Amino acid sequence: MAVGVWFGVLGPLRAEVGGRAARLGGPRQQAVLALLLIAEGRTVSAERILSEVWDGSRPPSMTTLHGYVGDLRRALEPEREPGAPARLLVREGSGYALRITPAAVDAGLFTDLAARGRRSLEGGEPEQATELLGQALALWRGPAYADFAGAAFAAPDATRLEDLRATVREDRLAAVIASGRHAAAVGELEALVAEQPLRERGWELLALALYRSGRQAEALATLRRVRRRLADELGIDPGRGLRELEAAVLAQEPALSPDSRPARGEPLAPETGVATAPAAPGRVPSPHRSAPAPPAGNLPFALSSFVGRGGDLAAVADLLDGHRLVTLTGPGGVGKTRLALEVARARTDADGPWLVELAGLRAPELLTATIATALGLPAASSPDQLAGMLVGRDLLIVVDNCEHLLVPAATVVHTLLSRCGAVRILCTSREPLGITGETVYEVPPLHAETEAAELFLRRAAATQAGWTPGPDDRERIAALCAGLDGIPLAIELAAAQCRTLSVGQIADALEDRFTLLVGGPAGRPDRHRTLLDTVAWSDQLLRPAERRLFHRLGVLCAGFDLEGAAAVGGVTPVLAPLSALVRKSLVTAEPGTAPRRYRMLETLRQYALGFLSPEELAGARERHRAWALSRAESAERHIRGPQGVALLDGLSRDQPEFRAAFASALAEGDGEHALRLGGALFWFWFRRGHVAEGLAWLSQAFAAAPTAGAGVRARARFAVGALRYVAGQTARAHEAARTAIEEAREAGDPVTEASATAYAGYLGLLAGAAVDAAALAGTAVELARRTTQVWLEAETLMVQGMVLRILGDLPGADAVFREAIAAAHASGHDWVADGAAWCDMKTASDRGDGPRALAIAGDILAAMDLYGDISFWLVTVHSAARALTLTGQAEQAALLMGAVEAIGRRAGVSPELMDPIDGPREAAAVRGALPPDEYERHAARGRALSREDASALLTNLIDGHRLPR
Known part of the structure; x- marks a missing residue:
């Protein structure tokens, strides 16, 4: 983040740079900045900026937006050199983000002070709470986002901040009262209830302050005044807090006395600042409340044991204590009704609980x-x-199963809650009711290995006396439950099949789950007699556009974002039908993701696929392939720059989709599409250690595309060469690089030609071929410079330095490495700098300087962990093992060699074969430092280590040998 930049949104929009106001331009330009501030560091797509800032009017061209962003960058980073990358307002993919901390925005500072003040109030520190909350309120200069009062994009955040502001005002006055200054609070509280007459807490605080000031009659009159106002304006009774406070005033409870100030540090109720009482934490207790009568109600008795969900039971019970309307949502069969009944059975409401089945x-x-x-x-x-x-x-x-009567159910529920102050309602629905005051709890699936497996075992045992799982069944049952998404209904239907099938047979039949999972107990509702009926019930409630999108989303194999949903669904705009699917529990929004990602349970995905006609399925898969290729090629253009970590993580997240796209393209005979996709993904495969997978896909793609264009073949051929290099197949890698040079020249692709030329020289040296490696490396650097791609210049320089090192020209190699590192830093291609450091590390070991080699290794490992790199991590640890022998740690070196061997085998990477000049020497140095049986004993232990364990071990060893500075 830029130093000394501060933003203000609690009033008119402001920005300060180095303590001086920044000129933010006109209203539209300021609105762009406001939208990015609201995003709190998340990327906002350019399309969304144009849509929301120009809402209701024709949006300008993308060039105009870029111009606004450029003006804002100049205003916010005036010291940035022309052409230097932005550090504050950055471009990410197809959008922009502000790289700022919450403390750099007055709203973030306000939120932090509000939370700290509330903790101080609850912790019995009212004076400190008063100070903190006063500081929070002092940050306000007017209404939140005052310049954008009519803008839809600012309304939700402005409302949130204004609501929090009202709460902070109440918290501060509660702290004033709790510190003994009740008389001083009366005037402010009278103004507060005049401004916000329907917020009950302000009236509670006013009545308490009056009572403690010796004005008991006025306190009682205040409570009666708010009772009349709520009845006249809203037709409702006061809430529990006001009712209990009125009873306490009438009874002149000692807890209300000003002499009852709590000791310093004694917990306080945040609503009033009164010391908490055991009877009702957070409220003034009423001594006249009688014990509840035994519940009436009509809840049915449970017919089977309730398994797991202890956390869900507690969470929903807590929500019902604090809210009068709680709705349990989730897909069909997830257990909403059973959870609601178990929560209700534990209640002690005087006149209930009652079940209404819809x-x-x-x-x-x-x-x-x-x-x-x-x-x-x-x-x-x-x-x-x-x-x-x-x-x-x-x-x-x-109220059970509201989803098919959503509007009328919402109307009735709203009326009951508005008119009946002691009524609470717990709804189950595949979609929230969407009314004011509703709290939604999404019921999660059961955990596959624990709760779900236990449910299966219990229900299977109930199907026939004496049933017990076989010796290998428990692992199969956990996998079976995971395959059923942890959905209780599906698990119970599967368990019922144990009457006729073994656990293994049930697991093998999951591909046809809708045929397998039938024949539920006769007492079940029709919609729960089979798994197909359960999902079909939700499908029937969809509108045509929602149903069409739901079925087409089935071609997506894992999580997806809004862009993926739009591309695969072929629906524009996609937000409305997708939001409906989320509301109706057919698609799940993954919390904490930004931009938001979504997923479908496997059961729902298979249902959706099954309802696509062959023509619709072919069209959806074609759109999926096009989207996957676009996603991969877009990432590949920037993956060697500053956004590399985020893009690699994104490709990892989307890997199931790429696999599906390869399979789909090859099934359709579209080998050229598969070659393009492989060429775009090779750097991801290279760095994350998916070497065998990449080679397999590319091999099939070349076989399916004998007439592909030269440009497509060149990029894919170079990918093959690079992957064969890390797999230790240097001769075949060299051959692929030479072919890629010819194909790139034919296609007029100087970027691929430069890369292939550089590696052709280096790989030729490793393979022992008759090549002028130095000349090829020099030619590659010249080609790279002509492309003006700085990352490419950096990488070809690094390869040139590696060639010179192998040829024995260490001074020349050092000079080239310095150039490569400078270009790497300029372009953000960090891998190049790490590659140069790896060569420096090996040279240090050649000179017998183990501590220096280990110090370099430590810096490289930190970068590899950041990028999630497997290939380079393996060769670094391999080289570090040799350095450990130079520092007298041969046993630990053997341990790490075992880890490299096992992890490399799984990734398809062989450090010893990949580096045939230095690799065998490194391995021999470690093996030679110990007797053969000792080496094997330690290496065997290392083969059981994970990458994380091996990294932690090496980091600790390096830290123990760092030289004092």
């Missing part, structure tokens, strides 16, 4: 009467009539 109801006009009948009341003709019968009753209503 699954069999198809007529919305009968909804109110159905609920009344389930509650044992006379049939009601309207929601208002039903509410009138429930006023004053303390009960929980479980």
Whole structure:
């Protein structure tokens, strides 16, 4: 982040650089900055910026946006040299992001101070809370995002900040009261309730401050005034806090006395600043509340044991304590109803709990009467009539399966909650009701290896007396449950098949799960008798555009983003139908991802695929292939720059999609598409150690594309050469590089020609071929410079330095490496600098300087861990093992050699064969430092190490030998 940059959004938009106001341009340009600030460091696509900033008017060209961004960069980074990469407002993929910390924005500082103040208040430190919360409020200069009051993009964040501001004002006044200055708080509180008359906490604090100031009659009058206001304006009774405070005032509870100030550090209730009491944490207790009567209600008795979900039970129970409407969402069969019933059974509401089942109801006009009948009341003709019968009753209503009656159910629920202050409602639905006050809890699948496996075992044992799992069944059951996505209904249906099939047979039949998982118990609702019925119930509730997108998304194998959904679905715009699928629990939004990513359970994905016609399936797969290739080629253009880590991580995340695209292209006979995809992905394969996989796909692609164009063949051929190099097949790698040179020349592709020329010389030396490696390396550098691609110049210089080192020209190699490192830093191609350092490390070992070699290795390892690199990590550890023998640590060196051998075999990388000049010498040095049996004993231990274990071991060894500075 740029030094000395600060932003203000709590009022008119401001930015300061080095303490001086920055000129931010006109309203649209400022709106671009505001949108990026709201994103809090996440990337915002250029398309979204144009759509949201120019909402309601025709957006300008992309050039205009780039111009605005350029102006903002000049204003925010005035010291940046022309052409130097931006550090603050950066380009990422197809969008922009602000690289700032929360403390650089007044809203972030305000949020932090608010949280610290609340913790101080809850922790019994009211004076400190008053100070912190006062500092938070002092940051405000007007309404949040004041310049963008009518802008839709700013409204959600502005509302959030204004709501938090109101809470902070209340927290500060609660702290003032808790510190004994109740009389001083009265005036501010009277102004506060006048401004925000429907926020009940302000009235609570005002009544408490009046009471402690000796104005008990005014306190009681205040409580009665707010009761009348809530009834007149909203038609509701006061909340529990106001009711309990009124009872405490009438009873003149000692806890309300100003003499009852808590000792320093004694926990306080944040709502009022009163010391917490055991009866009701966070509220003033009422001594007159009688013990609840035994529950009434109509909940059915459980017919089978409830397995797992201890955390879910506690979480939903806590939500119901704090909220009057909680909705459990999730896909069909995930266990929403059973969880709701278990939570309800543990409640002690005086008049409940009650269950209302809506699954069999198809007529919305009968909804109110159905609920009344389930509650044992006379049939009601309207929601208002039903509410009138429930006023004053303390009960929980479980409303099960609302998704097909969403609008009428929301209307009835809203009326009941507005009119009946002691009624709580727990809904289950595949989609939230979407009304004010609703808290949504997404019921997760069961954990496959624990809860889900236990459920399978219990239900299977119930199918026939004496059933026990076989010796190998437990692992199969865990895998089976994972394949069923941890969905309880699917697991129970699978377990029921143990009457006729073995666990292995059930697992093998999962590809046809909708035929296998049938025949549920006769007491189940029709929609839960088979797995197909369960998913079809959700499918039937979709609108045409939603259903079309749902079915087409089945071709995606793993998680996906908005762009992927749009490309594969062929739907524009895609946000509305995708949002509907998320709401209806057919697609899951992955929390914490930015930009947001989505996924489908495997069961839902297979269902979706099964409903595509052959023509629709072919079209969806074609769109999927095009999207995968575009994603790979877009990443490849920037992957050797500053964004390399993020892009490699993104390609790792999308790897299942690339595999599916390869399989689809080859099945269609489109070998040229597969070659293009392989050429784009080779650097990812090279760095992340997917060598065998890359070679396999490229081999099939070449076989399927005998007439592919020279340019496509050249890039894919160079990829083959690079992957064969790390696999230790130097002669074949050299041959591929030479062919790639000819194909690149034919295609007029100087970038691939430069790369292939450089490696042809280096690989020729390693393979013992008759080549003028120095001349080839020099030619490659000249070609690279003519392309003006700085990363390419850096890499060809690095290869030239490696060639000169092998030829014995160490001074010449050092000089070239310095040039390569400078170009690497200028382009962000860090791998080049690390490659030069690796050569320096080996030279240090050649000179017997083990400590220096290990110090260099430590720096390289840190970079390899950042990039998730496997190939370079292996050769670095291999070379470091030799350096360890020079420092007297032969046993640890053998241990690491064993780790390199095992991890390299899994990745398809052979450091010893990849580096046939230095690699065998390094291996021989380690083997020669120990007797053969000792070496083998330590190497065998190393073969059991993970990469993380081996890295940690080597890092500790390096730290123990660092020279004092």
